[in-house]
Amino acid sequence: MPDLGKYAAEVLSSYGISLALILGLVALSIFRARRVRESLAEIEARSRKNG
């Protein structure tokens, strides 16, 4: 860990908040992609069955 001196709080909070936002965005995007893909497959299967 580098010595951040008197600015440790500023630097660490910047990295913490930014990485949390980026990871949150990535997780939400993957989660929604998976959910929509599954729902669409279900609906397509149902509409094929119903002709």
Place this chain on the structure above:
Amino acid sequence: MASIWEYANPKKFIDTTDKLLPWISILAVLTLVVGLVWGFFFTPDDYRQGATVKIIYLHVPSALMAINAWLMMLVASLIWIIRRHHVSALAARAAAPIGATMTVIALVTGAIWGQPMWGTWWAWDPRLTSFLILFLFYLGYIALWSAIENDDTAADLTAVLCLVGSVFAVLSRYAVNFWNQGLHQGASLSLDKEENVADVFYHPLLLSIAGFILLFIALVFLRTQTEIRARRMRALLTRERLS
């Protein structure tokens, strides 16, 4: 060689991006991790700004992406208006939350950085103010897409909003040059060696920027695929209801 307009076909777009997505994602993670680790652990403190200079590896790339995401949305919106390709409208929709997140990161890291350097979290400085307005445009754009049920009408109206918001995207970039005042410094990256940041900060910064760009591309691909599927889902559900 295939025409770029072939990718306006949703199936072609999904097939192609499915192949590219894993590679771009891996490259994005690699460049981001290397850029940020290099910047955080292996660069010295700045002689004036001390350790706060390490915030540059997040602040500059996110600010760059906040502006360029909107410009990408502008191009996609223009394609929608002129050629009526649904994929381009959906790509613009997919990019908006990414751009909004980048704007928040730029604003938050800027405020945290500004406090010890300027003595204040916020100032109504031209660049800061235009960035805040850009963020409000992002929120408005996302809200407008959600508020309108008909996809084509939503794409039309959000495209117009995107054109108007582009003024602020450009302003965010050049505000410092337009009004030579305010607290915010000029561009950190410049072709002029005198103005550019020192090499020791420049190389990890370039890697971080590359990582943010690749992350943006990967997320736009993934989210556009999702929007295409969601649109098809809505169409099938409507057909089911009508039959």
